[in-house]
Every structure is written in C-alpha cells, then in structure tokens.
Amino acid sequence: MTKTNSSRFSRVALAGLLVLLVAAAPVTAASIANEDVPQEAQVGTQVTATITLDELYQNPTLESWQLEGTTELTNVSWTVVYYDQTGSKVNQREFTGQQFSGAPVSADTGTSEVRVRITGTVPRVQQFSYDPPQEFLLMELTQTQEGGASNTLGTWTTHHFTERSDQARNAIDEAQAAIDDAEASGANPQEAQTDFDDAVAAYNDGSFDVAISLANRAVDKANAAQQSRQTRQTIIYAVAGLVVVGLIVGGFLYWRSQRQTYDRLG
CATH class of the missing domain: 1.20.1270 (Substrate Binding Domain Of Dnak; Chain:A; Domain 2)
Structure with missing residues (x-):
C-alpha cells in the first residue's frame, strides 16, 4: 500500500469510527433548563417541584415526541405547561396519579419550552439510612418516541425524614x-x-x-x-515551665556563688 492510499484509508477509517460513535450516542430531545426541587422533606407533608425543559428538538428528525413522568409521592397532581418562543403559554395539560403519559411535545404547535410541576405528599420511609441519607423518587421524566424507544430526561430524589x-x-x-x-x-x-x-x-x-x-x-x-x-x-x-524556672534559678544561684567565691579571693 502506498503512502497516499494509506492516508486515504486512515481518513475513511476515522470517518467510519465517527459515524459509529454518533450512532451509538444516546438521542436526546430536550435539556434541563431549570429545576426547583426540594432537597429534603418531612414524611406526610405536601411538596411541590418544577422542572423546565428547553432545546426540545435537538435532533432534526425528532420534531415530536411524548413526555412521561413517574414519582413515589402520593396524592399526586401533575401540570404540564407549554410555552412558545415569546414565553407565552400555548397549552396546558393536567394529570393525576404516580405516573402519567401521553403529554405530546411537538414543533408544529410552536412549543419551545415545557414546564412540569408536580405536587404530592411525601411517602413514608421504607428503610432508614444515616449514610447515605434515605431518599425517595421525587420525579423521573422520560421522552418516548413512536416505536417504543425511550430516553430518561432526568431523575430527582429527595431525602425524607420523620420528626424523630x-x-x-x-x-x-x-x-x-x-x-x-x-x-x-x-x-x-x-x-x-x-x-x-x-x-x-x-x-x-x-x-x-x-x-x-x-x-x-x-x-x-x-x-x-x-x-x-x-x-x-x-x-x-x-512541669516544663517549672523545670525551666528551676534551671534559671539554679543557674543564677550557681553564678552568685561563684561570684561570692571570687570576691573573697580578691
């Protein structure tokens, strides 16, 4: 193989590797723009969390998909609000229960941002743990596509506790x-x-x-x-101080005695 052919082969191999890497990379259709999630909550109290999704259509061929959510909160209500590029609300959907599905996200409707708000009651602790602190699943959001493909957009957990x-x-x-x-x-x-x-x-x-x-x-x-x-x-x-003082006093007395002896001789 000549040097030219070898160089051409290397470029082709590199291009093929890049194609494989791109194909293997997970396809995401949204990013987390903002999250307002409690870090801890007491069992039996009501909490609210909000997640904002933007960059909804990162993949050019994926202009519509479905949003799903799940939680371990009880007495749950979900609110999915859609906004356009101007920040105006264009649609809103309400769900109840620990899981919801069928919330469409589509570029055809002008949606550029989706805000998911969940409200529910903090569940009891199944197993206490000091380190790491026990947690429960506050929320998980998933993007699903036609054909059954799915991708987890984000998972949020919260430390829960009792008063005692x-x-x-x-x-x-x-x-x-x-x-x-x-x-x-x-x-x-x-x-x-x-x-x-x-x-x-x-x-x-x-x-x-x-x-x-x-x-x-x-x-x-x-x-x-x-x-x-x-x-x-x-x-x-x-004790060290007393030793030092003793040494000083002893040294002084010795010096004095030596001086007195010298004076008598003089």
Whole structure:
C-alpha cells in the first residue's frame, strides 16, 4: 500500500469510527433548563417541584415526541405547561396519579419550552439510612418516541425524614463533630467512636431514642477525651515551665556563688 492510499484509508477509517460513535450516542430531545426541587422533606407533608425543559428538538428528525413522568409521592397532581418562543403559554395539560403519559411535545404547535410541576405528599420511609441519607423518587421524566424507544430526561430524589429521625440525625451529627474536634486536638476518643457507631446502627434500625441516647453519650465521651488531653498538656507545660524556672534559678544561684567565691579571693 502506498503512502497516499494509506492516508486515504486512515481518513475513511476515522470517518467510519465517527459515524459509529454518533450512532451509538444516546438521542436526546430536550435539556434541563431549570429545576426547583426540594432537597429534603418531612414524611406526610405536601411538596411541590418544577422542572423546565428547553432545546426540545435537538435532533432534526425528532420534531415530536411524548413526555412521561413517574414519582413515589402520593396524592399526586401533575401540570404540564407549554410555552412558545415569546414565553407565552400555548397549552396546558393536567394529570393525576404516580405516573402519567401521553403529554405530546411537538414543533408544529410552536412549543419551545415545557414546564412540569408536580405536587404530592411525601411517602413514608421504607428503610432508614444515616449514610447515605434515605431518599425517595421525587420525579423521573422520560421522552418516548413512536416505536417504543425511550430516553430518561432526568431523575430527582429527595431525602425524607420523620420528626424523630431528624432529631436522631442531628444528635449523631453533633457526635461526629465532637469526635472530629477531639481527634483534631490530638485526643483518641475511641470509646466515643464506639458509641457513635452504635448510634448509627440504631438509627438505621429505626430505634431513634436509642440512637439519640448513644449519640449524646458519644458527645460526652469525646468532650471528656478532649478535656483529658488538654489537662495532660497543661500539666506537661506546667512541669516544663517549672523545670525551666528551676534551671534559671539554679543557674543564677550557681553564678552568685561563684561570684561570692571570687570576691573573697580578691
């Protein structure tokens, strides 16, 4: 193969590779322009979240598609609002239930932005977890096409809690901070760490009273370890200071005695 043919072959191979990469890349028909989603919420309370989609037709051959949504919220209502390029509302659809489908998005209607708002009640916690914090599916939006092809546009989760679990988490957080402070001071709060680990285990088991008690005990032990470390340091510094003073006094007395001896000889 000549150098020219080799170069031509390389270009053809590269072009073929690019085609394969493009073909393998997921096709998306929208991007997330804005999201207003609660990061945490208490069980049994009502929450609202809003997701705004734009760049709805990134693929030139995909000028229409269907929007679907799912959630773990209960008592759910969805509102899908369509806007044109001027920001004017052109259409609105309402849905209820933990899933909805059949919300059309089409360039023919002049739609350039879609805003999805969900309102519902925060579900109960199935399994508590301190780290990572337990979460539930607040919302997932999916783009579907004719023929059954689908693509997830976005998934949003939220930490949910009960009043008692939140108190337990705060107590464990305080215990962790106390242990960190003790370790930073040079102390070894091993007993506090054991109580902390047990508090986390109790939290994960849903035993929040036990978790709070263990966490508070971990705080006390961590503070005691830090105080003990500081007391030892104070004693060490005091002893060192006394040694230094003793050396100074001893040196002075020795100098004075030597001086007095010199005077008598004179």
